[in-house]
Amino acid sequence: xxxxxxxxxxxxxxxxxxxxxxxxxxxxxxxxxxxxxxxxxxxxxxxxxxxxxxxxxxxxxxxxxxxxxxxxxxxxxxxxxxxxxxxxxxxxxxxxxxxxxxxxxxxxxxxxxxxxxxxx
Amino acid sequence: xxxxxxxxxxxxxxxxxxxxxxxxxxxxxxxxxxxxxxxxxxxxxxxxxxxxxxxxxxxxxxxxxxxxxxxxxxxxxxxxxxxxxxxxxxxxxxxxxxxxxxxxxxxxxxxxxxxxxxxx
DNA sequence: CAAGCGCCTTAAAACACATTAATATATGTA
DNA sequence: TACATATATTAATGTGTTTTAAGGCGCTTG
Numbered sequence: 001x002x003x004x005x006x007x008x009x010x011x012x013x014x015x016x017x018x019x020x021x022x023x024x025x026x027x028x029x030x031x032x033x034x035x036x037x038x039x040x041x042x043x044x045x046x047x048x049x050x051x052x053x054x055x056x057x058x059x060x061x062x063x064x065x066x067x068x069x070x071x072x073x074x075x076x077x078x079x080x081x082x083x084x085x086x087x088x089x090x091x092x093x094x095x096x097x098x099x100x101x102x103x104x105x106x107x108x109x110x111x112x113x114x115x116x117x118x119x120x
Numbered sequence: 121x122x123x124x125x126x127x128x129x130x131x132x133x134x135x136x137x138x139x140x141x142x143x144x145x146x147x148x149x150x151x152x153x154x155x156x157x158x159x160x161x162x163x164x165x166x167x168x169x170x171x172x173x174x175x176x177x178x179x180x181x182x183x184x185x186x187x188x189x190x191x192x193x194x195x196x197x198x199x200x201x202x203x204x205x206x207x208x209x210x211x212x213x214x215x216x217x218x219x220x221x222x223x224x225x226x227x228x229x230x231x232x233x234x235x236x237x238x239x240x
Numbered sequence: 241c242a243a244g245c246g247c248c249t250t251a252a253a254a255c256a257c258a259t260t261a262a263t264a265t266a267t268g269t270a
Numbered sequence: 271t272a273c274a275t276a277t278a279t280t281a282a283t284g285t286g287t288t289t290t291a292a293g294g295c296g297c298t299t300g
Contacts, residue, residue: 004226004233005141006226007210007226007227007230008141008144008145008230009141010213010227011141011144011206011210011213012138012139012140012141012144013139014139014209014212014213015135015136015144015209016135016136016139016256018132018135018139019132019133019136019138020132020256021125021128021131023132024128024131024132028128036278037277037279038276038277038278047258047259047260048277049258049259049260049261049278049279049280050257051278052278052279052280053258053279053280055279056280063212068266070266070267070277071265071267071276071277071278072266072276072277073277073278073279079211079212081211082212085208085209085211085212086131088205089135089205090131091199091205092134092183092202092205093127093130093134106123106124106126106127107127110123110124110127110128136288140288140289156245156246157245157246158245158246167291168245168246169248169290169291169292169293170290171246173248173289173290175246175247176248190299191244191245191246191297191299192245192246192298193245193246241300242299242300243299243300244297244298244299244300245296245297245298245299246295246296246297246298247294247295247296247297248294248295248296249292249293249294249295250291250292250293250294251291252289252290252291253289253291254287254288254290255286255287255288255289256285256286256287256288257286257287258283258284258286259282259283259285260281260282261280261282262279262280262281262282263278263279263280263281264277264279264280265276265279266276266278267274267276267277268273268274269272269273269274270271270273270274
């Protein structure tokens with residue numbers, strides 16, 4: 001049955017799009033409202049070329065859509081539930097026996113922040 | 121706050137581990153029961169060397185744990201809910217306006233299979 | 241100790257990343 | 271209109287990482 005292979009492959013590409021710190025932070029930044037490239041550039045502290053490249057990738061996989069307004073371009077999540085799903089993924093990270101406790105606390109903290117309404 | 125950056129980075133690595141068709145299929149294969157390397161080799165139709173390499177990566181990120189039994193090594197998911205979470209991720213794949221309908225059906229089909237009890 | 245099973249190392253190919261520069265698009269102004 | 275500026279995208283390039291395939295190693299059991 002090639003269907004499941006096809007779907008599995010798509011899924012792996014989708015996960016690949018999310019497997020980058022900047023792109024995760026973009027999902028985070030867009031979880032409640034649309035943002036323009038400039039905002040993301042300042043939030044992530046990276047060049048707008050890089051922001052734009054990340055967004056292009058996310059756009060090509062239909063994670064985000066754009067809306068032009070004058071000279072600015074705003075982006076939003078196609079499916080805002082994506083942010084929730086990603087936050088739930090934090091459940092599964094647990095590494096380095098050493099600082100596992102710190103990590104666990106940090107994860108919980110970030111998870112709470114994501115799911116609460118605050119923007120940082 | 122470096123905590124969120126740290127967590128974001130960990131999360132991106134975790135997603136990176138999952139962003140490979142074979143590794144997704146390993147998660148799928150282990151979603152209900154433990155399996156040995158030989159089983160996975162036959163299911164995925166790849167060399168056991170590669171299965172082993174994938175498992176090593178997944179092991180190092182604590183997605184799976186091993187259990188030796190004689191000359192065989194069985195693997196299982198550390199957190200079986202991982203499989204459910206991954207299956208939920210299928211919600212977000214939707215590409216290529218062209219065959220979007222086919223894809224949607226295929227996704228639904230695979231999603232149902234994953235969440236039902238059957239093994240294929 | 242021989243066979244089966246899984247792991248590890250190595251090297252080449254493929255891919256992703258970051259940087260810089262070039263191009264496009266919209267706005268403001270002389 | 272022409273020119274300059276602000277914003278964003280795309281292209282080009284060099285670098286680093288991941289994936290893959292191949293071969294050998296080591297443990298376990300019969």
